[in-house]
Amino acid sequence: MDAQGRIKQLMEERDWTDYRLAKESNLSHSTVTNMFNRNNAPTLPTLEAVCKAFGITLAQFFTERNSPELTEEQRVLFAKWSTLKDEQKQALLALIDTMRS
Incomplete structure (x- = not known):
């Protein structure tokens, strides 16, 4: 799964909107929406902020569902x-x- 797909999955699990993710991760709303609307891959700092908002580590973010x-x-x-x-x-x-x- 690509990074944007994984972020969407985590958002759906928590019933979060783009706005909620932006707020929780201290990212601009445009940064979050551009990941999805323009298919921009998140930078490492953006991904770290997103993971922190979700309460997971980068390792957990990239862990496949085989666990x-x-x-x-x-x-x-x-x-x-x-x-x-x-x-x-x-x-x-x-x-x-x-x-x-």
Whole structure:
């Protein structure tokens, strides 16, 4: 899958619009739309910003779907996780740590 296709896939999984991706990744809306409308391949800094917005690494971005399948519950959890701000993620991790002890 090409980079634009993978980005579209990740957007669909999260029900994000082009505008939402631009906002979450701190990219201009025109940068995001040009990736799709003009078929411009994203630059490495753009791709890094997109991955950060999705809450994934570049390695995860390029990993094929041959990895173990996630359950529907895990996919929902990861999709919601990616919408949290950094401080919210830290608070949730702290809560999980207290629940495990």
